[in-house]
Amino acid sequence: MRVLTKEQISLNLVGLAMCMALAAWWYWQSTGVQAVPALIEQLHDPDPSTRIVAADWLGDIGPKATAAVPSLLVLATKDSVQHANTTAAAALRHIDLAAARLVMAHYVPFLNVGDIQSRRTAGAVIGELGPVAKPAVPSLIALMHDPDELVRRNVLAALGNIGIPAGEVSNALFAGLRDPSALVRQAAATQLAFAVPLPRERVDEITAMLDQQDAAVSGLLRNALEKTRQGDAARVETFVLMIGQSTGREYALHQLARLGPTAIAAAPILITVLQDDRPMHRYLAVEALSAIGAGGGQTIVALTPLRHDPDPIVRESATDALAAIDSRSPALHNGARESPRVKP
Amino acid sequence: MLSVKGIRLITVVTYWIAILLGPLVPWASLILTDVAVRHVPLAQTLHDFRAHLFAPGYNLFLIGILNTVPFLAFALLALFHLGMSPLEDSVRTRHRFAGIAGAGLAITAVSIWIHVTILLHPDAQGAIAYLFLPVVLLVLLPVGYVVGRLIGILLVQVNTA
Numbered sequence: 001m002r003v004l005t006k007e008q009i010s011l012n013l014v015g016l017a018m019c020m021a022l023a024a025w026w027y028w029q030s031t032g033v034q035a036v037p038a039l040i041e042q043l044h045d046p047d048p049s050t051r052i053v054a055a056d057w058l059g060d061i062g063p064k065a066t067a068a069v070p071s072l073l074v075l076a077t078k079d080s081v082q083h084a085n086t087t088a089a090a091a092l093r094h095i096d097l098a099a100a101r102l103v104m105a106h107y108v109p110f111l112n113v114g115d116i117q118s119r120r121t122a123g124a125v126i127g128e129l130g131p132v133a134k135p136a137v138p139s140l141i142a143l144m145h146d147p148d149e150l151v152r153r154n155v156l157a158a159l160g161n162i163g164i165p166a167g168e169v170s171n172a173l174f175a176g177l178r179d180p181s182a183l184v185r186q187a188a189a190t191q192l193a194f195a196v197p198l199p200r201e202r203v204d205e206i207t208a209m210l211d212q213q214d215a216a217v218s219g220l221l222r223n224a225l226e227k228t229r230q231g232d233a234a235r236v237e238t239f240v241l242m243i244g245q246s247t248g249r250e251y252a253l254h255q256l257a258r259l260g261p262t263a264i265a266a267a268p269i270l271i272t273v274l275q276d277d278r279p280m281h282r283y284l285a286v287e288a289l290s291a292i293g294a295g296g297g298q299t300i301v302a303l304t305p306l307r308h309d310p311d312p313i314v315r316e317s318a319t320d321a322l323a324a325i326d327s328r329s330p331a332l333h334n335g336a337r338e339s340p341r342v343k344p
Numbered sequence: 345m346l347s348v349k350g351i352r353l354i355t356v357v358t359y360w361i362a363i364l365l366g367p368l369v370p371w372a373s374l375i376l377t378d379v380a381v382r383h384v385p386l387a388q389t390l391h392d393f394r395a396h397l398f399a400p401g402y403n404l405f406l407i408g409i410l411n412t413v414p415f416l417a418f419a420l421l422a423l424f425h426l427g428m429s430p431l432e433d434s435v436r437t438r439h440r441f442a443g444i445a446g447a448g449l450a451i452t453a454v455s456i457w458i459h460v461t462i463l464l465h466p467d468a469q470g471a472i473a474y475l476f477l478p479v480v481l482l483v484l485l486p487v488g489y490v491v492g493r494l495i496g497i498l499l500v501q502v503n504t505a
Contacts, residue, residue, distance in 0.1 A: 003352055003355055004355060008427070009427050
């Protein structure tokens with residue numbers, strides 16, 4: 001005779017299986033799109049850290065969290081805690097590009113108000129919107145001579161995060177390297193070291209600057225120079241591989257949009273991304289193709305249907321890209337419009 | 345001397361306590377560390393716990409599940425090893441009980457110690473410890489069993505003498 005009978009052991013095992021099923025159901029109910037209603041409630045929590053965690057989580061869920069857009073808009077524009085504003089803005093860029101643009105439109109006027117804190121917050125929030133805040137670039141550049149160094153630092157960080165148009169952004173960052181404040185110079189150097197590709201024609205200028213900067217900024221600039229040693233073709237190849245992986249896709253697309261014409265080899269894969277489910281990916285693919293320039297008739301053929309994309313920001317971007325390509329090579333554009341649509 | 349009903353109860357209770365300890369050790373360590381060391385009010389700690397349970401970047405639920413793996417192995421060991429023990433051989437049952445107790449104490453103590461250490465000394469690499477902890481506990485499980493069983497054998501010999 002044993003301590004437990006076979007039936008008693010089986011009963012306990014069934015109990016364990018039920019507990020595991022209950023835990024799995026609890027996990028399923030509390031994550032992904034199922035978590036959205038509870039997270040929307042948490043966006044109204046009196047505790048700021050709860051609101052911030054909820055906003056961040058909704059951003060991770062992405063376009064399926066559309067129901068949270070109104071609450072996130074309130075958090076991004078009305079909350080008294082800057083970290084809540086920036087987190088909500090960052091979440092919106094992953095959920096709804098048009099809502100992200102509304103946040104940008106809300107904060108751009110604050111870049112020119114007398115209150116310093118409002119200008120600092122506006123710069124920080126616009127930066128968190130990333131490439132979708134491209135139309136705010138001229139307003140941010142205009143603020144580069146603000147008397148407050150934190151405003152200037154936030155502006156440079158924002159320009160680095162937005163990253164496009166690459167020419168304007170890198171010019172602004174180079175100007176930032178000559179700022180009287182070490183904090184601002186460091187912000188500019190950080191962007192060049194980690195986010196914004198260093199144009200080859202600027203390499204000599206940066207090398208000459210190394211001895212004039214303090215140790216921290218020089219270290220960052222050396223890092224930026226180190227990146228240029230890898231050829232453009234190799235970098236483009238790396239980003240093309242990253243596009244194939246869902247986790248690094250947005251970063252790779254953003255980098256290709258920043259690289260401009262040197263990323264021409266990525267055009268075929270960018271054309272396939274124009275069919276991506278995520279509006280942000282389609283938007284970045286359009287921006288990258290636009291920055292590359294006329295990538296052939298196939299690019300125009302692939303961009304044309306995006307003038308009717310469900311997302312208004314993608315539509316606008318595609319229309320602008322087609323106009324830009326048209327202005328550069330009108331004959332090619334007209335030829336492509338007349339050609340039958342080919343599946344990319 | 346324990347009755348048959350008593351041994352049966354100990355086996356089943358050990359099994360279910362082990363299953364509960366899996367997620368409870370990391371969760372209770374977190375709550376108690378916040379309250380006792382960081383002096384965060386209990387209500388606030390519980391509120392934060394609820395908000396971070398499934399949140400990306402915190403994933404307290406996942407940490408609980410990871411810690412549950414070795415405790416689940418221990419629970420099954422207790423259920424089968426102790427539950428299948430022959431009632432007529434009380435010495436062997438006591439040896440097995442000592443082994444199970446040794447394994448349970450070893451994994452619980454090490455699990456609490458590692459979780460509290462991670463919480464008291466937060467580090468960017470702390471999450472790596474959460475990944476390795478189940479492996480460490482699974483290795484410790486047979487070691488704790490052998491030590492517990494040896495102690496059990498010694499105690500039985502001392503009592504007999």
